[in-house]
Amino acid sequence: MTSRRVREGLGFGREGGRQQQGHGQAQDATLEAESENPHARKTRPVTLRQQTAGKAGTLLAARSASGHRYIASVTADATYPMVSRTLDNGLRVVVSPTPGLGVVAVNLWYDVGSRHEEPHRQGFAHLFEHLMFQGSRHVQPGEHFSLLQGNGGSLNATTSFDRTNYFESVPAGALDLALWLEADRMAYLDDVLTQQNFDNQVDVVAQERSQRMDNVPYGTVFERLLPLVFDPGHPYGHLPIGNMQHLAEATLTEVSAFHARYYMPNNAVLSIVGDVTAEAGFAKADQYFGAIVPGDAPKRELPPPLPPLDTPARLDHSEEVPVPAVWFAGRLPADAPDNRALTAAALASSILGEGDTSRLHRRLVRGDQIALAAAVSINPLIAGNSLLVGSVRAVPGHDLDEVTAAVDDELRRLATDGPTDDELAIVRAQAEREWLDDMGTAAGRADAISGCALLFDDPDVLNQRLPLVQSVTAAEVQEAARHWLLPALHAQVRVLPSAASDAAAVAVAAGDGVEV
């Protein structure tokens, strides 16, 4: 789908509010929920892009089509210095200075996401994230945005399965302001929260869900797909956007309890990246956050890793969509500091479904011409397993049995024969380019640093990611494909166009008869 992104990018000329997102495949759009859509710059969700991140500086060799071998030179060394320190109250701080940049990115990851939610409060972590913009002891509702944007900053927050992320990029002179705002809501969120503001944000979240899912073709696919991969009671059994009925039943008291339970310096990491020295960064972090009293941080409890699915469930669903489409998903190894197995699976997924050179694109879109688009990607997660997701939209006139047969064929072929040297070289080059792209802004670097610092307690993991991509072998990719990607290991949701507007979901027993 990269071609659409770029083509639509020629949006010459709008100043002011950002145009709402156009159509496109909602591959990852619903796997994380945001606080504020139209006005802020968005950092990328933690997907393969960050997964394959690592140190730049690689030699790649790939066959050129003109017959000679193209040997690319070594990419500029784009590593960034990182210094870590833990404040007395347990807040982990990482500073990465880029002198002269003129801007600074501040990025906080809290160790709470949708996987921590109570079963009857699905979506609460994300609702809570919205409430973090409704003022705190010294900040009026709305002021968080107006102060930062009014000083040239851009900001947002996102909630995912494993974490909640708050971030802003500001001119260097506004670093103190950004830290003060973040510290105030870490320390005293519930001082000013009113029932009215709470009710308002419940409404806003319901409209967020409508805009991103219910009023979008195929928009609810992930909500149907996830429970087929993980039990509904599993931490990843529901989406971060959650259940609107649960949120309607939530109370203000629960907000205070949630803040007290998860929002404390020793359950978060703070990264400061850009035009600031390490000493100044730590001094300011200490000045604003140092006095916040630590709490009793929840112990991280992770469910045991699950094996690949053994009974591939399938759900057929009809709604008003232009063409039939199938989504499939499966389990992968959890993300970890040395995630060789997941990296191999990530490369396998890229070979299958990233871009015009991928096998599914070549086979289904270009060769057989039975699909309009095909994509495979991974979502790295830490609680036992990560998630593999693929999707194919059919050309009208070709049914999904034909499409899935071709997909299955390609999955099996990769598992049987492994990747070619050229394919491996291509996905490594793509990973390197994505890494450089992601690291191209202070905000991107801050997000990646926070991620490694929070999830692995070690920001340096970041610098090991690309070398890992370069070192994973063809045999490991093949093994990952064989172990995790074979068609029998995936759940699928098929979305079929319906003339009738009363879209009916039909459960179809598959394999040895799992009812969904």
Next chain:
Amino acid sequence: MTLAAVPPPVGVPTGWHFPTYDESRLGNGLRVLAYDCPGQYVVAASLLFDVPLSAEPRDREGVAELTARCLTRGAGGWSAEEFADALASCGADLQGAASSDAFALRLSVPVAHLARGLDLMAAAIGNPTFAEEEFAHEKALQLQEIDQAHAYPQHVAGEELNVALFGAARAARPAGGTTATVQAVTRDDVVEYTSSHLFPADAALIMAGDFSSVDPAETVERSLAAWQRPAHPVPDFEHPEPTQRAQLLLVDWPDAPQATVRVAGKSVTRADRRWPAMFVANHAVGGSFSSRINTVLREQKGYTYGATSGLDAGRHRGTLSVSTAVRTDATADAVTDIVDIVTAANGSITDDEVAMAVRAATQSAPLGYERAEAVVGRVELLLSQQLPLDHVDANLERIRAVTTADANVAWGECIDPQALTVLVVGDASAVRDGLAAWGYADLREVTPAWR
């Protein structure tokens, strides 16, 4: 614990300016603009051609987009598949794009592979194969995408808004053409479009990235100096005049849980002396999270996830447009609120709002242009709208000088709140009566041409 009760002071930013460039010209007439952006290891490069979308034959609209798609489907003796491999193996991405005021071929490539990336760009633009089979497949995909897009209410809202605003102009019709016009495009049309409009004389190659390890001008020279194609006269650009009367339009979208809303009217282009003041005024009205429109519709009433207004400007057209998606049962209230806010803005923009808008615009510039891609994108915009290359800095200077009176006067002069086009894509059975009772204009239900 103690935290100061008031926000800490914000340091005055030092003198940022838009990146500087080196300019050169190749023997074939291609103008090269290279912007050095330290730390940007992915180079953005755009080959920009001075051709309007209105140059397409009326019955072959979509040929520009189809040409853009076909350029990278085999070139320089490489098959489509080989060409894709060659790009991917150096981590490059190459995409054509056609818009109202320009045609662009855009490259994104790690700086270490810049020479290779430019060679591939040169092959695509200079020696595209346009194999019949690839052409046919790209055309089929483009036709499918046209159909697919019609399943998205936001997309349909955008298309129908253009119809309502621009009448018979090219700007009224989809950039990528309609099913009928794309159906009519032949391979010969693509060849013809390429030879008539995509030539080196007076085209520009805009590039930005960390050039500490490479000489961009020399690299371009090696890749693109040999490219020859005869020049042709540049076609006239249209001057589409937006509709200037109140319109209230409804596109039925049965069972939609939200109504997709657009409110738009005539505004100004970037070349207008009031542009900086309009930028400031719009920031207050709907151009930021804290703006009036978002504050009322989202933060006070909870009708929406977000509502924004923006100034859409091309070379010869300028509109103001408000975009949101609201709860179906709040549709009539929401559009009333929007029009009321746009109306009330006249004369009421405050000193605080102006100060905030000026700070936001001037101080956000270093962030806005942090990426090489953003720098190239802005230069594309400047060239395609015939604005001077120092426009970014000069415009920021002018924004700094905008007073509250300037903002109010500009808004009053440029926006006619009695002449807005209000378009709703939503469940007609649920929103029709409320809209009809509003009284802003007679409610007209429209059926998109493709339905």
